[in-house]
Amino acid sequence: MSNVLNKEAFILPEGVIYLDGNSLGPMPKSVPARVAQVMNEEWAQMLIGGWNKAGWMAMPMDIGDSVGRLIGAPKGSVVMGDTLSIKVYQALAAGVKMRPERRVILSDTGNFPSDLYMAEGLVGLLEQGYELRTVAPEEVAGAIGDDIAVVMLTEVDYRTGRMHDMKAITKLAHAAGAVMVWDLAHSAGAIPVDLAGSNCEFAVGCTYKYLNGGPGAPAFIYVRPDLADSAEPALSGWLGHANPFDFDLNYTPAKGVERMRCGTPPVLQLAALQEAMKVWEGVEMADLRTASIALQEQFIAEVERDVPELTLASPRDASLRGSQVSFRFEQGYAAMQAVIDRGVIGDFRAPDIMRFGFTPLYVDSADVSAAVAIIKDVMSNALWDNDAYKVRSRVT
Numbered sequence: 001m002s003n004v005l006n007k008e009a010f011i012l013p014e015g016v017i018y019l020d021g022n023s024l025g026p027m028p029k030s031v032p033a034r035v036a037q038v039m040n041e042e043w044a045q046m047l048i049g050g051w052n053k054a055g056w057m058a059m060p061m062d063i064g065d066s067v068g069r070l071i072g073a074p075k076g077s078v079v080m081g082d083t084l085s086i087k088v089y090q091a092l093a094a095g096v097k098m099r100p101e102r103r104v105i106l107s108d109t110g111n112f113p114s115d116l117y118m119a120e121g122l123v124g125l126l127e128q129g130y131e132l133r134t135v136a137p138e139e140v141a142g143a144i145g146d147d148i149a150v151v152m153l154t155e156v157d158y159r160t161g162r163m164h165d166m167k168a169i170t171k172l173a174h175a176a177g178a179v180m181v182w183d184l185a186h187s188a189g190a191i192p193v194d195l196a197g198s199n200c201e202f203a204v205g206c207t208y209k210y211l212n213g214g215p216g217a218p219a220f221i222y223v224r225p226d227l228a229d230s231a232e233p234a235l236s237g238w239l240g241h242a243n244p245f246d247f248d249l250n251y252t253p254a255k256g257v258e259r260m261r262c263g264t265p266p267v268l269q270l271a272a273l274q275e276a277m278k279v280w281e282g283v284e285m286a287d288l289r290t291a292s293i294a295l296q297e298q299f300i301a302e303v304e305r306d307v308p309e310l311t312l313a314s315p316r317d318a319s320l321r322g323s324q325v326s327f328r329f330e331q332g333y334a335a336m337q338a339v340i341d342r343g344v345i346g347d348f349r350a351p352d353i354m355r356f357g358f359t360p361l362y363v364d365s366a367d368v369s370a371a372v373a374i375i376k377d378v379m380s381n382a383l384w385d386n387d388a389y390k391v392r393s394r395v396t
């Protein structure tokens, strides 16, 4: 295994152990200079000419290829833009259109709420008997029947890290004649993904988590290449048009996945992301996975040895977990605030989950031990039992 640790590539504040790269990745050191360059040399000097001269208009596809490499998608099959919630909507809408005789979108109760909300919104708009059906994650396989138009799942559960078997479930969906949509929010940059091998029709994900694109970084959508010229884009914006600068009054979708573009790309955010993607050059996802599992196993063993107050909420079998470990504790919110106050940053997910992300590009074994020592101090001395830690912030 080659070593994937590359701490020098990131800015990490002094005294911080960052176990929250699954919510917002830290900033790669070279990002500010690149964004400043786009502002000073491109926007300021080229003005509108930047769209052509600086290649701004090509960024959504160019960066799509770098993301595609990490998730096993062929060149030209991934495009960047909008937010993940929007990309979920696009994939679902296109999927439902591919099965006009069916009326059910199947998902699970472990899915991230926004994915379910977007499905609800779509179903409400379509009417005509459309339905969002959610079952427990372990019941998904049994719930895939011939009334299902689209199966929409997030591969790695945001709360517990539990993983769905992407290939097996896609196979079941296809056997039942359903379209498969995977959300890779907690997979891209976290675990090896073989999109092409899974044969799913659509995949979506975000880039501010494990891909370190920064707050508000654009999302991505993958359309299986054989469908990319026929999938119907529900959000038919001008930049997904075949010839946006013809200013036709009627919409004709572009060839390929570019039809999933909507409007003007966020150039400054794309520049930050493009620069951040450089840290992945030469990183093999299989090596990253090995390192991630080693950190997670160490963390679980040390927490269970030293912190009896916490109960493992993630699958114990590493092969069934993404790149995070969660523990339950009734006063989890206050406990996480106390831990953060002492320099170990993780996050809290209602009702009682303390979640820790493991990102081997900038977290090592010494960090894990140091983090556990702080968690132990907070728990064994009940340092969380302090009113200051019990006031919920807007973002947890």
Ligand SMILES: *Cc1c(COP(=O)(O)O)cnc(C)c1O
Binding pocket: 083, 084, 085, 086, 111, 112, 114, 115, 154, 158, 183, 185, 186, 206, 219
């Ligand atoms: C993080 C996350 C989102 C967030 O969506 P945005 O539109 O980027 O805010 C959606 N779905 C899943 C599964 C996520 O993990």
